[in-house]
Amino acid sequence: GAGVSQSPSNKVTEKGKDVELRCDPISGHTALYWYRQRLGQGLEFLIYFQGNSAPDKSGLPSDRFSAERTGESVSTLTIQRTQQEDSAVYLCASSIPGQKSGANVLTFGAGSRLTVL
Amino acid sequence: GIQVEQSPPDLILQEGANSTLRCNFSDSVNNLQWFHQNPWGQLINLFYIPSGTKQNGRLSATTVATERYSLLYISSSQTTDSGVYFCAVDYTGTASKLTFGTGTRLQVTL
Numbered sequence: 292g293a294g295v296s297q298s299p300s301n302k303v304t305e306k307g308k309d310v311e312l313r314c315d316p317i318s319g320h321t322a323l324y325w326y327r328q329r330l331g332q333g334l335e336f337l338i339y340f341q342g343n344s345a346p347d348k349s350g351l352p353s354d355r356f357s358a359e360r361t362g363e364s365v366s367t368l369t370i371q372r373t374q375q376e377d378s379a380v381y382l383c384a385s386s387i388p389g390q391k392s393g394a395n396v397l398t399f400g401a402g403s404r405l406t407v408l
Numbered sequence: 409g410i411q412v413e414q415s416p417p418d419l420i421l422q423e424g425a426n427s428t429l430r431c432n433f434s435d436s437v438n439n440l441q442w443f444h445q446n447p448w449g450q451l452i453n454l455f456y457i458p459s460g461t462k463q464n465g466r467l468s469a470t471t472v473a474t475e476r477y478s479l480l481y482i483s484s485s486q487t488t489d490s491g492v493y494f495c496a497v498d499y500t501g502t503a504s505k506l507t508f509g510t511g512t513r514l515q516v517t518l
Binding site for chain 1: 439443451453456494496505506507508509510
């Protein structure tokens, strides 16, 4: 698509429920990133996918968080047994890695705002 | 991991004024990007600038990689420039884990 698409844009859930957030990257962008932004804070890296390489999961805060990506397309971020501290905006970005001009520039989606009651 | 510090944390300008935002980082980097997050939360890439100087309209950026800092210049500021400006760096060579600074919150008033 023309931009990075994320859904849902807003999600309100009860503590203990599981949630799935979806990201559809720009067509042709082989790299995909998930970040978390708590209210008034900066962005925290969660996970990075690049092509068929093993994902960099070093930013996932606990084993309740997991993410998958099918090939070079859609990614889902799953949070199990949500806690109130998981409330944040979850941002997805994609890019074309490499050395060419315009490579490595991240394009962000509008985010999914998660509120855990 | 690499530390990224931005200054000032907050800035209030009158429309038409100029400003300089600074990003200091603690290690060598091969990827540095500036982003603007508008009041609605959308992040827009402004510059990919691991070194050197670039200009885009009223905005320009300079990165002095050997001294581990980057500057973002905003000239003739407009109310639409309001929001939070982030710099983000990576030192692994793959942009796999851009580390973001804490941001500079800019408010431009009439």
